[in-house]
Amino acid sequence: MANSPNPDEPIDLPDSDSDDEVSDSHQTESKKKTSNVTSLNKPGIHFKRQRKLTSDVWANFEFLDKPDEQGNIICMCKKCGQKYNAESRQGTGNLKRHIKKCKKRTFKDVGQMIIDSSSSGSMMNRVPTIDYDIVREILSIAVVKHDLPFQFAEYSAVRKLINYINPDVKLVSRNTLKADVLKMFKREKDKLKEELSVVKGRISLTSDCWTSVTTDGYMSLTAHFVDNQWNLQKKILNFRFLPPPHTGVHMSDHVYDFLKEWGIQKKIMCITLDNASSNDVFADVIKNELDLVCGGDYFHVRCCAHILNLIVQDGLKEINEVVVKVRETVKYCKGSQARKQRFLTCVAHVELDSSRGLRQDVPTRWNSTYLMLENVLYYKKAFLHFQKVDANYIHCPTNEEWGRIEKLFRFLKVFFDVTNYPTANVYFPNVLKIRLLLKEELENSDNFMHKMAARMNEKFAKYWTNFSIIMAVAVVLDPRFKYEFVEWAFKKVYGEIEGTNELVKFKERLDYLYGVYVTEASTTTPRTRRRSSRQPNEEQVDVASDSFMMDFDNFSSSKSYVAAKSDLQIYLEEPLIPPNMDPQLHNLCGKIMAMKVNDDVGDTPSPSPPQSAPESPAVMESQT
Numbered sequence: 001m002a003n004s005p006n007p008d009e010p011i012d013l014p015d016s017d018s019d020d021e022v023s024d025s026h027q028t029e030s031k032k033k034t035s036n037v038t039s040l041n042k043p044g045i046h047f048k049r050q051r052k053l054t055s056d057v058w059a060n061f062e063f064l065d066k067p068d069e070q071g072n073i074i075c076m077c078k079k080c081g082q083k084y085n086a087e088s089r090q091g092t093g094n095l096k097r098h099i100k101k102c103k104k105r106t107f108k109d110v111g112q113m114i115i116d117s118s119s120s121g122s123m124m125n126r127v128p129t130i131d132y133d134i135v136r137e138i139l140s141i142a143v144v145k146h147d148l149p150f151q152f153a154e155y156s157a158v159r160k161l162i163n164y165i166n167p168d169v170k171l172v173s174r175n176t177l178k179a180d181v182l183k184m185f186k187r188e189k190d191k192l193k194e195e196l197s198v199v200k201g202r203i204s205l206t207s208d209c210w211t212s213v214t215t216d217g218y219m220s221l222t223a224h225f226v227d228n229q230w231n232l233q234k235k236i237l238n239f240r241f242l243p244p245p246h247t248g249v250h251m252s253d254h255v256y257d258f259l260k261e262w263g264i265q266k267k268i269m270c271i272t273l274d275n276a277s278s279n280d281v282f283a284d285v286i287k288n289e290l291d292l293v294c295g296g297d298y299f300h301v302r303c304c305a306h307i308l309n310l311i312v313q314d315g316l317k318e319i320n321e322v323v324v325k326v327r328e329t330v331k332y333c334k335g336s337q338a339r340k341q342r343f344l345t346c347v348a349h350v351e352l353d354s355s356r357g358l359r360q361d362v363p364t365r366w367n368s369t370y371l372m373l374e375n376v377l378y379y380k381k382a383f384l385h386f387q388k389v390d391a392n393y394i395h396c397p398t399n400e401e402w403g404r405i406e407k408l409f410r411f412l413k414v415f416f417d418v419t420n421y422p423t424a425n426v427y428f429p430n431v432l433k434i435r436l437l438l439k440e441e442l443e444n445s446d447n448f449m450h451k452m453a454a455r456m457n458e459k460f461a462k463y464w465t466n467f468s469i470i471m472a473v474a475v476v477l478d479p480r481f482k483y484e485f486v487e488w489a490f491k492k493v494y495g496e497i498e499g500t501n502e503l504v505k506f507k508e509r510l511d512y513l514y515g516v517y518v519t520e521a522s523t524t525t526p527r528t529r530r531r532s533s534r535q536p537n538e539e540q541v542d543v544a545s546d547s548f549m550m551d552f553d554n555f556s557s558s559k560s561y562v563a564a565k566s567d568l569q570i571y572l573e574e575p576l577i578p579p580n581m582d583p584q585l586h587n588l589c590g591k592i593m594a595m596k597v598n599d600d601v602g603d604t605p606s607p608s609p610p611q612s613a614p615e616s617p618a619v620m621e622s623q624t
Helices: 024-035 056-060 093-101 132-145 150-154 156-165 174-197 248-262 277-287 304-333 337-349 366-378 380-389 399-418 424-442 447-476 482-494 496-521 547-557 567-573 587-593 618-623
Strands: 061-063 074-077 083-085 113-115 123-125 203-211 217-226 232-241 268-273 300-302
Touching: 056 061, 056 093, 083 093, 132 150, 132 174, 150 156, 150 174, 174 232, 174 248, 217 248, 232 248, 248 277, 268 277, 277 300, 300 304, 304 337, 304 366, 304 399, 304 424, 304 447, 337 380, 366 380, 366 399, 399 424, 399 447, 424 447, 424 482, 447 482, 447 496, 482 496, 482 547, 482 567, 496 567
Parallel strands: 203 268, 268 300
Antiparallel strands: 061 074, 074 083, 113 123, 203 217, 217 232
């Protein structure tokens, strides 16, 4: 029998289809030899004893199905195909030496390069250590964040890429990935439940419903609250399939189940919903199941953005001919590639930026109409030139109509800016701007604007009384405004006499709400009052940048103060803080200021780094 091969030298194997016969004595010796070899449990090779491979080196080699002619187990380098004797008596030293000098191994992790102490200072590569738990967690976050299917982990191209980057990384199956995502969801849900349980104030909610292209209904529920560090938080609690019927009673049952699931059914302040009849029923039904402040008088908040949309849509009907002409202008220019090219030529001729482009509005969304008007006014010179080069363009506004478009744009800008303020304390001053703007336009001699303002003012007055009280409370609790702003605002809106009467009613509601708060606070652990340590931040909401707020500043500076008898009166008599300082107040303030005036759920919270899963579990919930 031939001597055993040198372990450091590669061996050449005969063709597997060779017809050479092996003698009986040789076969007997081979069987005797292989019977004592430790089993590697590979296909086509069977041995008596079995044990696991413990060396990391085997990740770089694979075993051949057939032994060599001497019956030795053979392994092959995954990179270069070099074959080696893999008998247990040979050890793994020869395989490790091959890994160092293998020319096909191009993967070099610079961060893992170390100096070989056994040689003359030469560099050697160490196989990087990989934490597979982190790999799986990062993969789970990627699937959730980018809305990928669970089968992403089994895509052949993805696996090929990962194998090229690092052959040691093995992706899990789609079922394992799904299980990982569910585990992460449950873990993060428990964290959020714990966070909600220690919130000292009350929690405000927003909810909305959608219908998919397959007519399936879905409901979202989002929590808004001020945490113990006085940061406004938004957490998506649920995003779930909503089976029919989509009635108010049915929706209230689902939402109440959601609240019990999170353990916050006794901590709710209010819920903001679209202005729909089914939502009125929903709020009335669930209100009886919750422990609410003031008997639920302030529980149902109508979405102010939706109300503004109704108000503006009503007003635009009165001046529809101007909007239609602008709409037809945009539609004509975008109607064909030839027209687009001609219009771009006109834009270049008048030296305007073509990257802004033209926007086609959606008639049911007034803010899209505003953005359409903004772009059309920017390209006014281009449209005038386009009219000269295209005889078929008959929709260009006249000079008088251009003037009306500019007036309409300035008017709608006030409404558009209001939608950027989601919380009640900063929303109220901007809604007041709208109220005063409508009042001003009603006295306008321009019949074009007068008709629109009259229609909008009628609709505005219908909803003003529904949300003015609770938003005014939020303003009082904002140390930039306090009671003086409400006093000034009511007299601006109602006049001196009627405004005084409305202030008396408001003060009664404010005192009643404060009394409820004192009773509730007495049952909890008292907290030490402290002033905010935050410095003025120029990036905070700018609420004092125009003559509107200057008028209020003049009013507040002329006020004199009387002796105070309660915490509320003490607070009201303290000087106002600068408008660009973010307020930090007490529990009552946290309850009211967390109230959302819009029901939009906004963007889904982004995932955190690998050590922690996404901020909101509802995203993963919708995946499953």
